[in-house]
Amino acid sequence: MDAILQVENLTKQYAGFQLDHVSFSVPKGTIMGLIGENGAGKSTTINAILDLIHKDGGTVAFWGQELSSSKQLKEDIGVVFDDINFYAALTPAQIGKISAAAYQQWDEVMYQDFLKRFQLPAGKEIKTFSKGMKMKLCIAAALSHKPKLLILDEATSGLDPVMRDDILDIFLEFVQDENHSILMSSHITTDLEKVADYITFIHQGKVLFCKTKDELRYQYGIIRCGAALFGQIDRTEILTYRKDDYQWNVLVADKEKAARKYKNAVVDDATIDDIMLLYVKGEQLN
Amino acid sequence: MKSLILKDLYNIGHNIKSMLFMFAVFACIFIFSSNIEGYIFSCAILCSMMVVTTFAFDDNSKWVRHALIMPVSKKDLVAGKFFILAIFCGAGSLLGLTVASVSGLIMKKFTFGPADISSLLILTLAAFVAALIFGSLSIPLVFKFGTEKGRMLLLISFMIPAAICFGIYQLLVFLGVVFTDRLVFMLLCFSPFIALAWCYVMYRISYGIFAKQEY
Known part of the structure; x- marks a missing residue:
């Protein structure tokens, strides 16, 4: 795997919170989604x-180098924060x-094209812009210095679905170039279901898993059952579970196997939202 | 570095009307009371204070987070504030000099002979140096305590260099040094180097503070 960004054992200690040996990598030509509840450690990561x-x-390491080692690295990294x-x-x-004065790679023509495409008036003060317009401006500025890696921290939060869809299309367009990648933190998991190739789930400062989106979508499942059946489920198969009023929701890594094994149970597909919710609010046996 | 200076100039450009109004008020107060020296100094020092305003704009927009993802180093970011301070001090001194000269000409207070011109130029240089020394002390204070507290500490940043200069002056008088016109002239000529050395020390202190901070 040819990684653009490699994070290994990243730790950071605050009073009451610890980023605990976070490791993941972002391969070339892919979108990595960073998910987790508010305060999980996405932004800290x-x-x-x-830096x-x-x-x-x-x-x-970005392309094998530390960010502080070269200013040139920053030319190749575009960042969009939530504001x-x-x-x-x-x-x-x-x-x-x-x-333009900051980036050697700045492409003014590309920037002007983005402004036109996003219908952003070049001479208007940004305080008159809506949240969506501001985010589009940030994206235009981030893309106009021709980065190879985009890092987005909750860049789509606070936007309406239409605006989010437009922006996600831009991200998909960006990764058409196989040398480009995106690291995208969001708690709007439907956005990530649309565009991400990999999902890294951070919970309480720790990486719970880093998997391909397809594995989560097509293999993970939720067994909906009563107490009796819950008692029969092989404990090693239970990733996490949660008891509602009269029903047990059990997250398993292989839904087809579960459907074959527990014929009386309903086995549903698991969305990333379901998985996140079960991990955050559910209980683990081990 | 150029981008950092450009950003501060664009930001402060939105305050230009209120600044010009203040300069006009100061012009009325100082020039009509025949205190042209006071006006040049006021313009320079008032402009040096604008560096704190640039910090307020930065805080307001969380600019540093963005600046640090651009291809600029933390050293550039700190040095940029000293460059912009020098620009503000220079602009203030020159504005003071221009208005004072024009007023002096209109009010016939100057003959504009070589003596008047050199006296005005030396005064402008002294105003620039004083503003630079005062303003550069405010930079580490704002880095350390933030803009809000930094504003309150601005007075201290103006009093400390004044107290140091007064202390040195008293010490020299105590040691029997007589401040002749020649000595004062030499000190004035040497003052830009003192200001540069002072700015360098302030830059090192500011960088030391800034490098430890998180954004």
Whole structure:
């Protein structure tokens, strides 16, 4: 696997929270979704990856190099946070000039094309923009220096479904180039179901799993059963479970095997939302 | 570095009307009371204070998070604030010099002979140096305590260099040094180097503070 970004044993200690040996990698030409509940450690992970906070331990390598080793690396990394980080009285045209002065790879024609495509007025102050327009401007600025890796921290949160769909299409377009990748943190799991190739699930500062989206979608399942059947389920097959009023919801890694084995049970497909919910609110046996 | 300076200039550009209004008010107060020296110093120092305003804009938009993902280092980011301070001080001093010269000409307070011109230029240089020294102390204070507390500590940042200069002056007087016109002139000529050395120390302190912070 040819990884653009390799994170190994990343740790960061805060009072009451620890990022605990987080490891994953983002292969070339793929979108990696970083999921987890609020406060799980997604943003801390991204901040540590980007050197915005000091790591207590672990390594982060972009194309095999540490971010601090070369300014050139930053030319190849585009980042979009959940809000615009420019003063509200600036205009997209001024942001373009500021960015052009920062990036050697800045492509003004590409930036102007994005502004037209996103219908963003170049001379208007960004304080008059809607949340969606601001995010599109951030994406335009991030893409116009021709990065090979996009890092998105909750970039689609707060946007309406139409706007999110537009933006997700841009991300899919970006990864058409097999040398490009995206690391995308979001708690809107439906977005990730649409675009992600891999899902890394962080819970309470730890990576619970890092799997392909297809494995989660096509192999994971939820057994819906009563107490009697729950008692018969092989404990080694239970990833996590949750008891509702009269029903047990049991997450298993192989739904077809479960359907064959427990013929009286209903085995449903598991969405990423279901999986996240069961891990966060359910109980594990081991 | 260029992008950082450009960003501050664009940001502060939105305050230009209120700044010009303040300069006009100061012009009325100082020039009509025949205190042209005071006006040049006020312009320079007022402009040096704008560096704190740039920090407020940065805080407001969480700019540093964005700046650190651009191909600029933390050292560039800190140095950029000192460059913008120097630009502000230079602009303030030159504005003061221009308005003072024009006013002096209109009010016939200057003959604009070589003595008047050199006196004005030396005064402008002194104002620039003073503003640079005062302003550069505010930068590590804002890095350390943030913009809100930094604003309150601004007064301290202006009092500390003044107290240091006064202390040195008293010490030299105590040691029997007589401040002749020649000595004062030499000190003024040497003052840009003192200001540069002071800025370098402030830069090192600021970088030391900034490098430890998280965004």
